[in-house]
Amino acid sequence: MSKHTSETTIAIAGAGLSGLCLAQSLLHAGFDVQVYERDEAPHARRQGYRITTDEHGIEALRRCLPPRLFELYLATASDTREGGHFRFFNQRMQEIFSLAFDGDPTGEDLTKPRQSDRQTLRALLLDGLEGRVHFGKVAARVETGSDGATLYFTDGTAVRADLVVGADGANSPLREQLLPDCAPKNTGMTAVYGCSQLVQDGDALVPAALADSGVLSVGAPGSAFFFTTMPFKESPAQAFGRLAPAQRPPVEDDYVMWAIIFPDTVFPSDQRLDSTALHGLALAASREFHPVLQRLVERADIECTLAVPLRASIKPAHWPPARVTLMGDAVHTMPPFGAHGGNTALRDAALLSEKIQAAVHAGASLESAVDAYQREMLAYSFKEVEASEKMMARFTTRNPIMRWGMMRVAPWIQSLRGKAVDLEAA
Ligand SMILES: Cc1cc2nc3c(=O)[nH]c(=O)nc-3n(C[C@H](O)[C@H](O)[C@H](O)COP(=O)(O)OP(=O)(O)OC[C@H]3O[C@@H](n4cnc5c(N)ncnc54)[C@H](O)[C@@H]3O)c2cc1C
Known part of the structure; x- marks a missing residue:
C-alpha cells in the first residue's frame, strides 16, 4: 500500500528535461518532490542548442506544466503559422529531396512540431521549483528496500525517498548500477555541435x-552537415517578463544550430577537446562543404561548441520493478536523427507521473506504478532508438551503391521535377 500524496517523497537525480518535467507534474499533484543536479548552477554549462519538440513532447509538456508555463513554452518556441521543410542536399548543396510541412494558420495545433531552445525550456521548467532543485549534487548509486530507496551522492551525503528516479542523462551512473548490461553502444559517429547568431x-x-x-548535407562517406534556425516566436525577455518574471531567460537572440557528423576514424569517440579545439576541427571539416555551410562555422559563437558521441542504448531484457526507475537518455539514449530523444524523455516524465498518481490514489504500491511505466516506456522508446539508428545508417552510409543512388540519381530526378533552391538570395 502506498502513502497519501503529500506524504509520498520522490527524489529525482538530474535536472534536465525529463527530471524537471516530472518534478513539475508531481509537485502540482501534491507530492513531496526533490531534484538533485550535478551542475553547480542552473546555467553553469553552455547548452546552446535547439530541440524540435514534436506532438509527444508538446503533449507531455501540456500535461505536466501549469497553464502559465505551458503558455511560456509556446510563446518562446518557433511560430508554426508558416510551415517549413526538411531538405537533404549533397555536398555541393544540390537538393536530393525535401519534405514539406504544412503551416497552421491558427498557430494552435499542438500536433505541429516546434523548435525550442533547450536552455530556455530548462529555465521555464525550473520556475516554481525554487528550493526543490539542489545543485552540485552528483548522484553515485542507489540502495533499494521494500519501503523506499536511498540515493547516495559523491560528496558522501545521501537522501531517503519512497521512490528514486534516475533522470541523469546518457552517462547515468544509476543506469550503470541498475542495468549493467545495457550500456549504450557506440555507433562509430560523433557530432560536433555549434551555434551562430542568425543576424550578424x-x-x-x-x-x-x-x-x-x-x-542535412551529406558529405564524404560517414560524414554529414546539419543546420536549422531557432527563431523565437516572442522575445524570451518579454515572454518571461510576462509569465515567469522570477526566471532569467538564458538566450535572447535567434540563432542557427549546426552540427557536423564525424566518423570515428576522424574523431575517436573517447577524444576530449575543449570548445576552441572542437571549433577548429569543425572549421577544417566544413571546408569540404558548400560556402553557405562554411560561413555558419566561421561566424559561430565558439564557446557553445560541443561534441556528443552518437550512441544507442540496449533494451533491457529483464527489469524487475523496484523503488527506483530510470527516465529519458538514462535508459534510451539514441542518435539525434529524427529528433526524438528529448521528446521521448518528456513523454516518459508525463507517463511516470500519471502512473504514480494513479497508484497512490488507488492505494496500490509504487512498484506497480513503476512496473506499468517501465513496460509502456520500453515499448515506445526502443522503437524510436531503432528508427533513429536506421535513419543515421541511411544518411551516413559508406555503401558505394547506396551513396551513388542517393547522391547522383536523386538530385537528377529532383532537377527534372522543379527549380533548384536559390542559395544566393539572403
Ligand atoms: C545538440 C543536440 C540536439 C538535440 N536535438 C533534439 C531534438 O531536436 N529533439 C529531441 O527530441 N531531442 C534532441 N536532442 C536530445 C535531447 O537533448 C535529449 O534526449 C534530452 O535532453 C534527454 O533528456 P534527459 O532528461 O533524459 O537528460 P538531460 O536533458 O541530458 O538531463 C540530464 C541531467 O542530469 C544531470 N546529471 C548527469 N549526471 C548526473 C549525476 N550523476 N547526478 C545528478 N545529475 C546528473 C545533467 O547535468 C543534466 O542536467 C538533442 C541533443 C543534442 C545534444
Whole structure:
C-alpha cells in the first residue's frame, strides 16, 4: 500500500528535461518532490542548442506544466503559422529531396512540431521549483528496500525517498548500477555541435530560401552537415517578463544550430577537446562543404561548441520493478536523427507521473506504478532508438551503391521535377 500524496517523497537525480518535467507534474499533484543536479548552477554549462519538440513532447509538456508555463513554452518556441521543410542536399548543396510541412494558420495545433531552445525550456521548467532543485549534487548509486530507496551522492551525503528516479542523462551512473548490461553502444559517429547568431552585421547568415528549413548535407562517406534556425516566436525577455518574471531567460537572440557528423576514424569517440579545439576541427571539416555551410562555422559563437558521441542504448531484457526507475537518455539514449530523444524523455516524465498518481490514489504500491511505466516506456522508446539508428545508417552510409543512388540519381530526378533552391538570395 502506498502513502497519501503529500506524504509520498520522490527524489529525482538530474535536472534536465525529463527530471524537471516530472518534478513539475508531481509537485502540482501534491507530492513531496526533490531534484538533485550535478551542475553547480542552473546555467553553469553552455547548452546552446535547439530541440524540435514534436506532438509527444508538446503533449507531455501540456500535461505536466501549469497553464502559465505551458503558455511560456509556446510563446518562446518557433511560430508554426508558416510551415517549413526538411531538405537533404549533397555536398555541393544540390537538393536530393525535401519534405514539406504544412503551416497552421491558427498557430494552435499542438500536433505541429516546434523548435525550442533547450536552455530556455530548462529555465521555464525550473520556475516554481525554487528550493526543490539542489545543485552540485552528483548522484553515485542507489540502495533499494521494500519501503523506499536511498540515493547516495559523491560528496558522501545521501537522501531517503519512497521512490528514486534516475533522470541523469546518457552517462547515468544509476543506469550503470541498475542495468549493467545495457550500456549504450557506440555507433562509430560523433557530432560536433555549434551555434551562430542568425543576424550578424545586419545580415541573416542563412539564405532566405532555407530560413524555414532543417538542412542535412551529406558529405564524404560517414560524414554529414546539419543546420536549422531557432527563431523565437516572442522575445524570451518579454515572454518571461510576462509569465515567469522570477526566471532569467538564458538566450535572447535567434540563432542557427549546426552540427557536423564525424566518423570515428576522424574523431575517436573517447577524444576530449575543449570548445576552441572542437571549433577548429569543425572549421577544417566544413571546408569540404558548400560556402553557405562554411560561413555558419566561421561566424559561430565558439564557446557553445560541443561534441556528443552518437550512441544507442540496449533494451533491457529483464527489469524487475523496484523503488527506483530510470527516465529519458538514462535508459534510451539514441542518435539525434529524427529528433526524438528529448521528446521521448518528456513523454516518459508525463507517463511516470500519471502512473504514480494513479497508484497512490488507488492505494496500490509504487512498484506497480513503476512496473506499468517501465513496460509502456520500453515499448515506445526502443522503437524510436531503432528508427533513429536506421535513419543515421541511411544518411551516413559508406555503401558505394547506396551513396551513388542517393547522391547522383536523386538530385537528377529532383532537377527534372522543379527549380533548384536559390542559395544566393539572403
Ligand atoms: C545538440 C543536440 C540536439 C538535440 N536535438 C533534439 C531534438 O531536436 N529533439 C529531441 O527530441 N531531442 C534532441 N536532442 C536530445 C535531447 O537533448 C535529449 O534526449 C534530452 O535532453 C534527454 O533528456 P534527459 O532528461 O533524459 O537528460 P538531460 O536533458 O541530458 O538531463 C540530464 C541531467 O542530469 C544531470 N546529471 C548527469 N549526471 C548526473 C549525476 N550523476 N547526478 C545528478 N545529475 C546528473 C545533467 O547535468 C543534466 O542536467 C538533442 C541533443 C543534442 C545534444
